[in-house]
Protein backbone atom coordinates (compact mmCIF):
# COMPACT_ATOMS: atom_id res chain seq x y z
CA UNK A 300 0.00 0.00 0.00
CA UNK A 301 1.52 3.28 -1.13
CA UNK A 302 0.88 6.86 -0.08
CA UNK A 303 -0.08 9.26 -2.89
CA UNK A 304 1.82 12.51 -3.26
CA UNK A 305 -0.37 15.63 -3.33
CA UNK A 306 2.36 18.28 -2.96
CA UNK A 307 6.04 18.03 -2.06
CA UNK A 308 5.01 17.90 1.61
CA UNK A 309 1.53 16.46 1.64
CA UNK A 310 0.58 12.84 1.04
CA UNK A 311 -2.75 11.00 0.93
CA UNK A 312 -2.64 8.08 3.35
CA UNK A 313 -6.31 7.12 3.43
CA UNK A 314 -8.30 4.04 2.51
CA UNK A 315 -10.66 3.04 -0.28
CA UNK A 316 -13.87 1.27 0.71
CA UNK A 317 -14.81 -0.13 -2.69
CA UNK A 318 -17.78 -2.21 -1.67
CA UNK A 319 -19.67 -0.31 1.01
CA UNK A 320 -23.24 0.01 -0.21
CA UNK A 321 -24.99 1.37 2.88
CA UNK A 322 -23.57 4.31 4.77
CA UNK A 323 -25.90 4.73 7.75
CA UNK A 324 -28.94 4.57 5.51
CA UNK A 325 -27.45 6.32 2.47
CA UNK A 326 -26.95 4.05 -0.53
CA UNK A 327 -23.34 4.31 -1.65
CA UNK A 328 -23.52 2.56 -4.99
CA UNK A 329 -20.00 3.61 -5.87
CA UNK A 330 -18.36 2.96 -2.49
CA UNK A 331 -16.37 5.65 -0.74
CA UNK A 332 -12.95 6.70 0.46
CA UNK A 333 -11.79 7.71 3.92
CA UNK A 334 -9.11 10.27 3.20
CA UNK A 335 -6.34 10.90 5.71
CA UNK A 336 -3.37 13.15 5.04
CA UNK A 337 0.25 13.20 6.12
CA UNK A 338 2.15 16.51 6.22
CA UNK A 339 5.89 15.99 6.14
CA UNK A 340 8.33 18.43 7.73
CA UNK A 341 10.18 18.88 10.99
CA UNK A 342 7.00 17.93 12.84
CA UNK A 343 5.25 15.30 10.73
CA UNK A 344 1.49 15.67 11.11
CA UNK A 345 -1.38 13.28 10.42
CA UNK A 346 -4.66 14.97 9.52
CA UNK A 347 -7.64 12.73 10.31
CA UNK A 348 -7.66 8.96 10.42
CA UNK A 349 -10.00 6.41 8.86
CA UNK A 350 -12.79 4.01 9.79
CA UNK A 351 -11.29 1.59 12.29
CA UNK A 352 -11.55 -1.41 9.96
CA UNK A 353 -9.15 0.38 7.60
CA UNK A 354 -6.49 1.19 10.18
CA UNK A 355 -4.03 -1.31 8.65
CA UNK A 356 -4.43 0.23 5.18
CA UNK A 357 -3.78 3.74 6.51
CA UNK A 358 -0.72 2.66 8.48
CA UNK A 359 0.70 0.77 5.48
CA UNK A 360 0.40 3.91 3.37
CA UNK A 361 2.02 6.01 6.11
CA UNK A 362 4.87 3.49 6.37
CA UNK A 363 5.51 3.82 2.63
CA UNK A 364 6.85 7.36 3.26
CA UNK A 365 7.76 7.65 6.96
CA UNK A 366 8.24 5.70 10.15
CA UNK A 367 4.89 6.34 11.95
CA UNK A 368 6.77 6.88 15.21
CA UNK A 369 8.13 10.10 13.69
CA UNK A 370 4.66 11.64 13.51
CA UNK A 371 4.49 14.31 16.21
CA UNK A 372 1.02 15.74 15.71
CA UNK A 373 -2.41 14.30 14.90
CA UNK A 374 -5.30 16.60 13.99
CA UNK A 375 -8.83 15.23 14.16
CA UNK A 376 -11.06 17.57 12.17
CA UNK A 377 -14.24 15.58 12.80
CA UNK A 378 -15.31 13.00 15.34
CA UNK A 379 -17.66 10.88 13.22
CA UNK A 380 -16.33 7.34 13.33
CA UNK A 381 -15.47 7.07 9.65
CA UNK A 382 -12.68 9.56 10.43
CA UNK A 383 -12.02 9.14 14.14
CA UNK A 384 -12.62 5.40 14.39
CA UNK A 385 -8.94 4.58 14.00
CA UNK A 386 -7.78 7.44 16.25
CA UNK A 387 -7.27 5.40 19.45
CA UNK A 388 -5.17 2.81 17.59
CA UNK A 389 -3.21 5.54 15.84
CA UNK A 390 -2.52 7.37 19.11
CA UNK A 391 -1.44 4.12 20.78
CA UNK A 392 0.96 3.18 18.00
CA UNK A 393 2.27 6.60 17.00
CA UNK A 394 2.39 8.19 20.47
CA UNK A 395 2.15 11.74 19.10
CA UNK A 396 3.09 14.71 21.24
CA UNK A 397 -0.17 16.50 20.46
CA UNK A 398 -3.66 15.54 19.27
CA UNK A 399 -5.67 18.61 18.24
CA UNK A 400 -9.46 18.77 18.14
CA UNK A 401 -12.20 21.40 18.36
CA UNK A 402 -13.96 21.92 21.70
CA UNK A 403 -16.91 19.82 20.56
CA UNK A 404 -14.47 17.32 19.11
CA UNK A 405 -13.00 16.92 22.60
CA UNK A 406 -16.45 16.24 24.02
CA UNK A 407 -17.46 13.81 21.26
CA UNK A 408 -14.24 11.81 21.12
CA UNK A 409 -14.14 11.52 24.90
CA UNK A 410 -17.71 10.19 24.87
CA UNK A 411 -16.90 7.76 22.08
CA UNK A 412 -13.68 6.19 23.32
CA UNK A 413 -13.64 6.81 27.09
CA UNK A 414 -9.87 6.94 27.23
CA UNK A 415 -7.18 9.57 27.53
CA UNK A 416 -6.04 10.42 24.01
CA UNK A 417 -4.04 13.51 25.05
CA UNK A 418 -6.48 15.81 23.25
CA UNK A 419 -5.87 19.55 23.02
CA UNK A 420 -8.57 22.00 21.98
CA UNK A 421 -8.04 24.53 19.20
CA UNK A 422 -10.46 27.17 17.94
CA UNK A 423 -10.88 29.40 14.90
CA UNK A 424 -7.79 31.52 14.38
CA UNK A 425 -5.44 29.27 16.35
CA UNK A 426 -2.25 28.38 14.50
CA UNK A 427 0.27 25.65 15.18
CA UNK A 428 3.80 25.25 13.95
CA UNK A 429 4.24 21.97 12.09
CA UNK A 430 7.92 22.57 11.36
CA UNK A 431 8.53 24.59 8.22
CA UNK A 432 4.86 25.40 7.77
CA UNK A 433 1.89 26.47 9.84
CA UNK A 434 -1.57 24.99 10.19
CA UNK A 435 -4.41 27.36 11.06
CA UNK A 436 -7.83 26.20 12.18
CA UNK A 437 -11.32 27.28 11.16
CA UNK A 438 -14.23 25.82 13.11
CA UNK A 439 -16.99 24.77 10.74
CA UNK A 440 -19.75 24.14 13.27
CA UNK A 441 -22.70 22.15 11.90
CA UNK A 442 -20.91 21.44 8.64
CA UNK A 443 -22.11 18.90 9.32
CA UNK A 444 -21.60 18.17 13.04
CA UNK A 445 -21.02 20.62 15.90
CA UNK A 446 -17.37 19.54 16.11
CA UNK A 447 -16.50 19.93 12.42
CA UNK A 448 -13.33 21.85 11.74
CA UNK A 449 -11.13 22.78 8.77
CA UNK A 450 -7.33 22.83 8.89
CA UNK A 451 -5.34 25.05 6.52
CA UNK A 452 -1.70 24.35 5.69
CA UNK A 453 -0.58 27.86 4.93
CA UNK A 454 2.55 27.70 2.76
CA UNK A 455 1.42 24.67 0.81
CA UNK A 456 -1.98 26.38 0.44
CA UNK A 457 -3.97 23.21 1.13
CA UNK A 458 -7.34 23.36 2.93
CA UNK A 459 -8.40 20.13 4.64
CA UNK A 460 -12.18 20.31 4.86
CA UNK A 461 -13.19 16.97 6.31
CA UNK A 462 -16.67 15.96 5.07
CA UNK A 463 -17.37 19.26 3.33
CA UNK A 464 -16.78 19.24 -0.46
CA UNK A 465 -16.58 15.44 -0.43
CA UNK A 466 -18.59 12.69 -2.06
CA UNK A 467 -19.00 8.97 -1.65
CA UNK A 468 -17.04 7.82 -4.66
CA UNK A 469 -14.42 5.09 -4.49
CA UNK A 470 -11.71 5.73 -7.01
CA UNK A 471 -8.07 4.91 -7.52
CA UNK A 472 -7.80 8.29 -9.28
CA UNK A 473 -7.51 10.65 -6.36
CA UNK A 474 -7.64 14.02 -8.12
CA UNK A 475 -10.40 16.03 -9.77
CA UNK A 476 -8.50 16.28 -13.04
CA UNK A 477 -8.35 12.48 -13.27
CA UNK A 478 -12.12 12.01 -12.99
CA UNK A 479 -14.79 12.79 -15.58
CA UNK A 480 -17.48 15.18 -14.37
CA UNK A 481 -20.28 13.12 -15.94
CA UNK A 482 -19.27 10.25 -13.64
CA UNK A 483 -18.98 12.15 -10.36
CA UNK A 484 -21.48 15.02 -10.54
CA UNK A 485 -24.48 12.94 -9.42
CA UNK A 486 -22.48 11.52 -6.52
CA UNK A 487 -21.42 15.01 -5.37
CA UNK A 488 -25.01 16.23 -5.61
CA UNK A 489 -26.26 13.16 -3.76
CA UNK A 490 -23.73 13.75 -0.99
CA UNK A 491 -24.85 17.37 -0.63
CA UNK A 492 -28.55 16.41 -0.66
CA UNK A 493 -28.15 13.68 1.95
CA UNK A 494 -25.53 15.12 4.27
CA UNK A 495 -25.15 18.86 3.91
CA UNK A 496 -28.61 20.08 2.83
CA UNK A 497 -30.00 20.69 6.35
CA UNK A 498 -27.15 23.12 6.96
CA UNK A 499 -27.48 25.11 3.73
CA UNK A 500 -27.85 28.47 5.50
CA UNK A 501 -24.63 27.77 7.36
CA UNK A 502 -22.94 26.80 4.07
CA UNK A 503 -23.90 30.16 2.53
CA UNK A 504 -22.67 32.09 5.57
CA UNK A 505 -19.49 30.06 5.68
CA UNK A 506 -18.74 30.58 1.98
CA UNK A 507 -19.29 34.30 2.48
CA UNK A 508 -16.94 34.29 5.47
CA UNK A 509 -14.27 32.39 3.53
CA UNK A 510 -14.54 34.92 0.66
CA UNK A 511 -14.18 37.83 3.09
CA UNK A 512 -11.13 36.14 4.65
CA UNK A 513 -9.61 36.03 1.17
CA UNK A 514 -9.11 32.29 1.53
CA UNK A 515 -8.75 30.79 -1.91
CA UNK A 516 -6.77 27.59 -1.44
CA UNK A 517 -4.79 26.04 -4.25
CA UNK A 518 -5.97 22.60 -3.16
CA UNK A 519 -9.08 21.46 -1.28
CA UNK A 520 -8.68 18.10 0.37
CA UNK A 521 -11.91 16.60 1.77
CA UNK A 522 -12.15 13.32 3.65
CA UNK A 523 -14.32 11.54 1.05
CA UNK A 524 -13.96 11.31 -2.71
CA UNK A 525 -11.20 13.04 -4.57
CA UNK A 526 -8.92 15.99 -4.01
CA UNK A 527 -9.65 19.25 -5.81
CA UNK A 528 -6.34 20.47 -7.23
CA UNK A 529 -7.17 21.58 -10.77
CA UNK A 530 -10.32 23.55 -10.06
CA UNK A 531 -11.26 23.89 -6.36
CA UNK A 532 -13.67 26.68 -7.30
CA UNK A 533 -15.77 24.10 -9.12
CA UNK A 534 -16.98 22.37 -5.97
CA UNK A 535 -17.25 25.68 -4.06
CA UNK A 536 -19.54 27.05 -6.78
CA UNK A 537 -21.62 23.88 -6.79
CA UNK A 538 -22.07 24.17 -3.02
CA UNK A 539 -23.15 27.79 -3.41
CA UNK A 540 -25.73 26.70 -6.02
CA UNK A 541 -27.08 23.75 -4.02
CA UNK A 542 -27.18 25.73 -0.77
CA UNK A 543 -29.21 28.51 -2.42
CA UNK A 544 -32.02 25.98 -3.16
CA UNK A 545 -33.26 28.19 -5.97
CA UNK A 546 -36.69 27.04 -7.23
CA UNK A 547 -36.82 25.07 -10.47
CA UNK A 548 -39.79 23.90 -12.50
CA UNK A 549 -39.52 20.33 -11.27
CA UNK A 550 -41.72 18.10 -9.10
CA UNK A 551 -41.44 14.72 -7.41
CA UNK A 552 -44.39 12.32 -7.24
CA UNK A 553 -43.39 9.90 -4.49
CA UNK A 554 -45.50 6.92 -3.50
CA UNK A 555 -45.79 3.22 -2.82
CA UNK A 556 -48.58 0.91 -3.87
CA UNK A 557 -50.12 -2.40 -2.75
CA UNK A 558 -52.45 -3.44 -5.57
CA UNK A 559 -51.75 -0.67 -8.07
CA UNK A 560 -54.47 1.84 -7.08
CA UNK A 561 -52.15 4.46 -5.58
CA UNK A 562 -49.85 4.02 -8.57
CA UNK A 563 -52.73 4.72 -10.97
CA UNK A 564 -53.28 8.01 -9.10
CA UNK A 565 -49.56 8.81 -9.22
CA UNK A 566 -49.49 8.30 -12.99
CA UNK A 567 -52.32 10.80 -13.49
CA UNK A 568 -50.74 13.40 -11.17
CA UNK A 569 -47.53 13.00 -13.16
CA UNK A 570 -49.51 13.48 -16.37
CA UNK A 571 -51.08 16.67 -15.03
CA UNK A 572 -47.67 18.04 -14.09
CA UNK A 573 -46.34 17.17 -17.56
CA UNK A 574 -49.29 18.87 -19.22
CA UNK A 575 -48.55 21.91 -17.05
CA UNK A 576 -45.01 22.02 -18.39
CA UNK A 577 -43.28 20.81 -15.23
CA UNK A 578 -40.38 18.39 -15.26
CA UNK A 579 -41.46 15.48 -13.08
CA UNK A 580 -39.92 12.40 -11.50
CA UNK A 581 -42.40 9.67 -10.57
CA UNK A 582 -40.66 7.63 -7.88
CA UNK A 583 -42.04 4.44 -6.36
CA UNK A 584 -40.55 3.42 -3.02
CA UNK A 585 -40.90 -0.13 -4.28
CA UNK A 586 -37.80 0.47 -6.39
CA UNK A 587 -36.16 3.71 -5.20
CA UNK A 588 -33.78 4.24 -2.34
CA UNK A 589 -34.53 7.06 0.09
CA UNK A 590 -31.15 8.68 -0.57
CA UNK A 591 -31.82 8.83 -4.32
CA UNK A 592 -35.22 10.39 -3.60
CA UNK A 593 -33.43 13.02 -1.49
CA UNK A 594 -31.08 13.71 -4.40
CA UNK A 595 -33.97 14.24 -6.82
CA UNK A 596 -35.66 16.51 -4.31
CA UNK A 597 -32.63 18.82 -4.05
CA UNK A 598 -33.57 20.86 -7.14
CA UNK A 599 -37.33 20.29 -7.00
CA UNK A 600 -40.08 22.74 -6.08
CA UNK A 601 -42.89 20.29 -5.32
CA UNK A 602 -43.36 17.05 -3.43
CA UNK A 603 -46.59 15.12 -3.98
CA UNK A 604 -46.82 11.99 -1.86
CA UNK A 605 -49.10 8.97 -1.99
CA UNK A 606 -49.78 5.91 0.12
CA UNK A 607 -52.08 2.93 0.32
CA UNK A 608 -53.51 2.22 3.77
CA UNK A 609 -52.15 -0.83 5.56
CA UNK A 610 -53.38 -1.90 9.01
CA UNK A 611 -54.91 1.55 9.57
CA UNK A 612 -51.61 3.29 8.89
CA UNK A 613 -49.55 4.64 6.03
CA UNK A 614 -47.37 2.23 4.10
CA UNK A 615 -44.10 1.50 5.98
CA UNK A 616 -41.87 2.46 3.05
CA UNK A 617 -43.55 5.89 2.95
CA UNK A 618 -43.06 6.36 6.70
CA UNK A 619 -39.39 5.55 6.19
CA UNK A 620 -38.73 7.98 3.37
CA UNK A 621 -40.79 10.80 4.91
CA UNK A 622 -38.95 10.49 8.22
CA UNK A 623 -35.68 10.69 6.28
CA UNK A 624 -36.71 13.65 4.10
CA UNK A 625 -38.05 15.58 7.10
CA UNK A 626 -34.59 15.55 8.63
CA UNK A 627 -33.08 17.02 5.46
CA UNK A 628 -35.27 20.15 5.75
CA UNK A 629 -35.55 21.01 2.05
CA UNK A 630 -36.92 24.52 1.68
CA UNK A 631 -39.42 26.10 -0.67
CA UNK A 632 -41.59 23.09 -1.48
CA UNK A 633 -45.27 23.02 -2.35
CA UNK A 634 -47.14 19.72 -2.27
CA UNK A 635 -50.17 17.58 -1.61
CA UNK A 636 -51.08 14.01 -0.65
CA UNK A 637 -53.05 11.22 -2.26
CA UNK A 638 -53.78 7.56 -1.66
CA UNK A 639 -56.14 4.61 -1.75
CA UNK A 640 -57.88 2.78 1.08
CA UNK A 641 -60.35 0.00 1.78
CA UNK A 642 -62.37 1.10 4.81
CA UNK A 643 -60.36 3.78 6.64
CA UNK A 644 -59.06 6.73 4.62
CA UNK A 645 -57.74 8.69 7.58
CA UNK A 646 -54.10 7.58 7.14
CA UNK A 647 -54.01 9.34 3.73
CA UNK A 648 -54.80 12.58 5.58
CA UNK A 649 -51.86 11.83 7.85
CA UNK A 650 -49.64 12.38 4.82
CA UNK A 651 -50.94 15.93 4.52
CA UNK A 652 -50.03 16.54 8.17
CA UNK A 653 -46.61 15.05 7.54
CA UNK A 654 -46.06 17.43 4.64
CA UNK A 655 -47.02 20.35 6.89
CA UNK A 656 -44.61 19.03 9.50
CA UNK A 657 -41.88 19.15 6.86
CA UNK A 658 -42.62 22.81 6.14
CA UNK A 659 -44.20 22.04 2.75
CA UNK A 660 -46.90 24.47 1.58
CA UNK A 661 -49.89 22.17 1.03
CA UNK A 662 -51.93 23.41 -1.93
CA UNK A 663 -54.94 21.05 -1.78
CA UNK A 664 -56.66 18.52 0.51
CA UNK A 665 -55.59 14.88 0.08
CA UNK A 666 -57.20 12.99 -2.79
CA UNK A 667 -58.50 9.66 -1.52
CA UNK A 668 -59.73 6.71 -3.53
CA UNK A 669 -61.91 3.93 -2.12
CA UNK A 670 -60.11 0.91 -3.56
CA UNK A 671 -59.50 1.32 -7.32
CA UNK A 672 -59.71 4.95 -8.56
CA UNK A 673 -62.52 5.61 -11.04
CA UNK A 674 -62.31 8.15 -13.86
CA UNK A 675 -63.56 10.95 -11.57
CA UNK A 676 -60.76 10.35 -9.07
CA UNK A 677 -58.18 10.05 -11.85
CA UNK A 678 -59.36 13.34 -13.34
CA UNK A 679 -58.95 15.02 -9.96
CA UNK A 680 -55.41 13.63 -9.84
CA UNK A 681 -54.61 15.17 -13.24
CA UNK A 682 -56.11 18.44 -12.00
CA UNK A 683 -53.90 18.29 -8.91
CA UNK A 684 -50.85 17.93 -11.15
CA UNK A 685 -51.94 20.96 -13.18
CA UNK A 686 -52.65 22.97 -10.02
CA UNK A 687 -49.20 22.25 -8.66
CA UNK A 688 -47.63 23.14 -12.00
CA UNK A 689 -49.38 26.50 -11.88
CA UNK A 690 -48.28 27.03 -8.27
CA UNK A 691 -44.66 26.37 -9.23
CA UNK A 692 -44.98 28.77 -12.16
CA UNK A 693 -46.23 31.49 -9.77
CA UNK A 694 -43.26 30.91 -7.48
CA UNK A 695 -40.85 31.13 -10.40
CA UNK A 696 -42.21 34.53 -11.57
Ligand code: FEO
Nearest residue numbers: 377379381382462
Ligand atom coordinates in the same frame (compact mmCIF):
# COMPACT_ATOMS: atom_id res chain seq x y z
FE1 FEO B 1 -17.51 11.33 6.84
FE2 FEO B 1 -19.41 13.10 9.17
O1 FEO B 1 -18.33 11.73 8.51
